[in-house]
Amino acid sequence: MHTSTEIGSVDLADLRADLPDQMIVTDPDILAGYRQDRAFDPTAGTPLALIRPTTTEHVQTVVRWCAAHRVPIITRGAGTSLSGGSTAVDGAVMLSTEKMREMSIDTATRTAVVQPGLFNAEVKAAAAAHDLWYPPDPSSFEICSIGGNVATNAGGLCCVKYGVTTDYVLGMQVVLADGRAIRLGGKQLKDSAGLSLTKLFVGSEGLLGIITEVTLRLLPPQASACTVVGTFSSVHSASEAVLAITARIRPAMLEFMDKVSINAVEDMLRMGLDRDAGALLVAQSDAPGPAGVAEVEIIREAFESCGAAEVFDTTDAAEGEAFTAARRAAIPAVEKLGSLLLEDVGVPLPALPALIDGVGRIANDNAVMISVIAHAGDGNTHPLIVFDPDDADEHDRAQKAFGQVMDLAISLGGTITGEHGVGRLKKGWLPDQVGPDVMELTAAIKATLDPDGLLNPGVIL
Amino acid sequence: MHTSTEIGSVDLADLRADLPDQMIVTDPDILAGYRQDRAFDPTAGTPLALIRPTTTEHVQTVVRWCAAHRVPIITRGAGTSLSGGSTAVDGAVMLSTEKMREMSIDTATRTAVVQPGLFNAEVKAAAAAHDLWYPPDPSSFEICSIGGNVATNAGGLCCVKYGVTTDYVLGMQVVLADGRAIRLGGKQLKDSAGLSLTKLFVGSEGLLGIITEVTLRLLPPQASACTVVGTFSSVHSASEAVLAITARIRPAMLEFMDKVSINAVEDMLRMGLDRDAGALLVAQSDAPGPAGVAEVEIIREAFESCGAAEVFDTTDAAEGEAFTAARRAAIPAVEKLGSLLLEDVGVPLPALPALIDGVGRIANDNAVMISVIAHAGDGNTHPLIVFDPDDADEHDRAQKAFGQVMDLAISLGGTITGEHGVGRLKKGWLPDQVGPDVMELTAAIKATLDPDGLLNPGVIL
Numbered sequence: 069m070h071t072s073t074e075i076g077s078v079d080l081a082d083l084r085a086d087l088p089d090q091m092i093v094t095d096p097d098i099l100a101g102y103r104q105d106r107a108f109d110p111t112a113g114t115p116l117a118l119i120r121p122t123t124t125e126h127v128q129t130v131v132r133w134c135a136a137h138r139v140p141i142i143t144r145g146a147g148t149s150l151s152g153g154s155t156a157v158d159g160a161v162m163l164s165t166e167k168m169r170e171m172s173i174d175t176a177t178r179t180a181v182v183q184p185g186l187f188n189a190e191v192k193a194a195a196a197a198h199d200l201w202y203p204p205d206p207s208s209f210e211i212c213s214i215g216g217n218v219a220t221n222a223g224g225l226c227c228v229k230y231g232v233t234t235d236y237v238l239g240m241q242v243v244l245a246d247g248r249a250i251r252l253g254g255k256q257l258k259d260s261a262g263l264s265l266t267k268l269f270v271g272s273e274g275l276l277g278i279i280t281e282v283t284l285r286l287l288p289p290q291a292s293a294c295t296v297v298g299t300f301s302s303v304h305s306a307s308e309a310v311l312a313i314t315a316r317i318r319p320a321m322l323e324f325m326d327k328v329s330i331n332a333v334e335d336m337l338r339m340g341l342d343r344d345a346g347a348l349l350v351a352q353s354d355a356p357g358p359a360g361v362a363e364v365e366i367i368r369e370a371f372e373s374c375g376a377a378e379v380f381d382t383t384d385a386a387e388g389e390a391f392t393a394a395r396r397a398a399i400p401a402v403e404k405l406g407s408l409l410l411e412d413v414g415v416p417l418p419a420l421p422a423l424i425d426g427v428g429r430i431a432n433d434n435a436v437m438i439s440v441i442a443h444a445g446d447g448n449t450h451p452l453i454v455f456d457p458d459d460a461d462e463h464d465r466a467q468k469a470f471g472q473v474m475d476l477a478i479s480l481g482g483t484i485t486g487e488h489g490v491g492r493l494k495k496g497w498l499p500d501q502v503g504p505d506v507m508e509l510t511a512a513i514k515a516t517l518d519p520d521g522l523l524n525p526g527v528i529l
Numbered sequence: 530m531h532t533s534t535e536i537g538s539v540d541l542a543d544l545r546a547d548l549p550d551q552m553i554v555t556d557p558d559i560l561a562g563y564r565q566d567r568a569f570d571p572t573a574g575t576p577l578a579l580i581r582p583t584t585t586e587h588v589q590t591v592v593r594w595c596a597a598h599r600v601p602i603i604t605r606g607a608g609t610s611l612s613g614g615s616t617a618v619d620g621a622v623m624l625s626t627e628k629m630r631e632m633s634i635d636t637a638t639r640t641a642v643v644q645p646g647l648f649n650a651e652v653k654a655a656a657a658a659h660d661l662w663y664p665p666d667p668s669s670f671e672i673c674s675i676g677g678n679v680a681t682n683a684g685g686l687c688c689v690k691y692g693v694t695t696d697y698v699l700g701m702q703v704v705l706a707d708g709r710a711i712r713l714g715g716k717q718l719k720d721s722a723g724l725s726l727t728k729l730f731v732g733s734e735g736l737l738g739i740i741t742e743v744t745l746r747l748l749p750p751q752a753s754a755c756t757v758v759g760t761f762s763s764v765h766s767a768s769e770a771v772l773a774i775t776a777r778i779r780p781a782m783l784e785f786m787d788k789v790s791i792n793a794v795e796d797m798l799r800m801g802l803d804r805d806a807g808a809l810l811v812a813q814s815d816a817p818g819p820a821g822v823a824e825v826e827i828i829r830e831a832f833e834s835c836g837a838a839e840v841f842d843t844t845d846a847a848e849g850e851a852f853t854a855a856r857r858a859a860i861p862a863v864e865k866l867g868s869l870l871l872e873d874v875g876v877p878l879p880a881l882p883a884l885i886d887g888v889g890r891i892a893n894d895n896a897v898m899i900s901v902i903a904h905a906g907d908g909n910t911h912p913l914i915v916f917d918p919d920d921a922d923e924h925d926r927a928q929k930a931f932g933q934v935m936d937l938a939i940s941l942g943g944t945i946t947g948e949h950g951v952g953r954l955k956k957g958w959l960p961d962q963v964g965p966d967v968m969e970l971t972a973a974i975k976a977t978l979d980p981d982g983l984l985n986p987g988v989i990l
Binding site: 179221222223227228231232234235244248250251252254255256257259260263265267271276288316356358416417443446448481482483486487489490502503505509512513528 | 723
């Protein structure tokens, strides 16, 4: 990697000659906006240049130039990474996919071929226009890029029934570290030809190549859902209700909010949520007809048997969406209370109550506020550690709690990240989760695909 | 790799000392039964020994010994590979997982932890005993191993709606080429921590490591299905009916048989299939209640609008299973007509009629019989090339047709293997499908994980 002094000596002239005018930006004011992502890593570096390609060929040109000049490349989608997956390093090219926005929907194969810069919501909308559905739905779906979703194997609310991003990726085009572009998979629904390289690139967080096009599987539209909302006196009883549901059915959604997040959302949205509730669960069934009625009954029973104070269900789509939107608003709402350290820990479902109780203990022990929201139905939680950035001691306690939450998840047989990726912020805990042999294998594969280590250095490894 | 002369010099004594008595078999009569799999490759070699471990530690012992003595290892599940994925090479250790048969079902996480030697049907049955469902269902499910299913990313009949093996693999234990055992993933439903190594090992056909334990996701039991059967005068009209269905719904099953396979199955099962039909489609809907009724109506309409001579539907499970069993019996039934070269080509769905028509032309051009059966709903077909093994000229024509069918699938944007894997029989066509860069990347990953090339040499690469 270049030091700042060396950076100055890298001449962009030949790269400018090979790319359309204005594709390369070096204006420091603009660059400043690309240094950090939504993890707001204070150690972010200053990039050499921002490059916004529109085609795979442009990406190849950039990668070849960077390889020749040994300049690192940070690939960035919409910059919504919560784990520092697209944080700049000094002297790097910041390759933004934001202008790669082509898309085509093929109704006959039920697939979408998309460039990485489109927002998840744009892919969903384009599919919906053809009466099709792209399920994965990160809470940030309106502002996160599909390329970032693929790079992190992103999840969302419907994953409890419909799976995560990798389950929808049939193929892709990738630019390798030496500038070659390869095609993997395609529109066929089944393909056992050779190693599962498509799946290896999903979730690779920019370490192995730059994804320039993705072929996504689409489904027929989701059936209309019934939404069931329950309020509980404690996070513990709500987490028990989650298990009572998942032991019997696979709901289409099963989301969790604690008291802090309920109140933060209510402050923001004024929708009449019960500010006194200790926890809120929002569940959905999209099973059609009598099966759906039976599922709603099972959800209601589970809520009631675990002591829900109030249970409410609705088949009104707008009303259901209001509660779903409330849950999706939780991170931005809690963000208004202070700076956040955002967790993404997941555990095997039976350990969910232990995880949620343990997070409460960690908050007490460190005297910090931790709000817990969760995709509870798949055991994936987002403890949000709130701290005052100007209070150095609280910041230290928050950092300590951040590590302890991951330690707890690992001790419960879980993962430090269910859907956001490791990025820079969590890499210190990855070896504890996967062990030294898996770390070595990871490094070996990285070295095979990117021997000079120029692709997203500092992420995962 | 050792030549036969060298093999004689490899002394198994120290390996015998490290493994339980009788775990190593060198009786030539027994070894002979392990040389080939169901692809019956005549070039199969003679193994040095058959080893049947029961634990991961045994596998580690074997792998370390083989690494030290540079002896290749062919991993074999139940030996049902149709592409030569577990064919012996001279001087290799044949590592059979047939005695690795431990399994536990965890109803709370809805997962099964299984050793690789269990049959797919045994995993299904164990799940069903807990009112759970393991969906992937290769036609050979009663005789194929779950380890082989994972190694080939096997498919089956329900995949059109429920996905393939990789969609159900949450984690695994793998013994690497140097004998280290690693754990990947686990019982958590979502996990974005590090590279997607679990998914890389799925479908790796024994090239990257030896899978000794798998954690599988289970679903709630499938709802009862309605089966719709239609007979058509031609394979072309049946393939058009497939598209008319998949354009509107995602059926739970959509299977295809041609005249040759219908008659072969009828010869074997005597169940009253229409011997004059040019093609038969068997579809299922498992959508509950009115949604299922609507799907059955759509299937019936598609059959009728594409000229079905007869359409029949039933909600009787036994009757539905009889037709499904007929389809599953097609390969063994057609096998009675002669030796088989078995294809597994898949195409994006709209190309299905072109593929099926083209296979008919290839049969004519080469004057060989090709029976086509298909998991039609996902575009995955099994053209079965029937030939007399004692007729050298016909054998040559069959071989020529074998390649032409794969060439055709590639030209239609498809794959040479949808679910069986490349094995030894199809590797000559893999570069045409994926191109030289992907082949180079595949070889590089293989070399990283198995630098001495001892794991399943000759498969894929």
